[in-house]
Amino acid sequence: MLKKCVxxxxxxxxxxxxxxxxAECREIATKEKKKKYFxxxxxxxxDEIIKRIMRNKKR
Incomplete structure (x- = not known):
């Protein structure tokens, strides 16, 4: 089946x-997917992330 690369x-x-x-396009697609997810x-x-960072800085 012919498809178009995303x-x-x-x-x-x-x-x-x-x-x-x-493989190169797969790597690019994976990086973009992870970037979007994070x-x-x-x-x-x-808010939770900032609280955790501030708590760790106080140590």
Whole structure:
């Protein structure tokens, strides 16, 4: 099945639901996914994270 790479837009034969055409594109997609996840996590837990950092600085 031909699919379009989510990173570079190149068409490739997809196997088992793969969404990227190469290891390089997979690495880029993974970094972006992690960046988005941690940004959302920080926004949802900002107060707790800041409290923990301040508590650790006092030690």
């Amino acid at each position: 990173v570079c837009g190149k068409e490739f034969n997809s196997k088992n639901g793969v969404i990227t055409c190469s 940004k959302n996590y920080y926004e949802g837990n900002k």
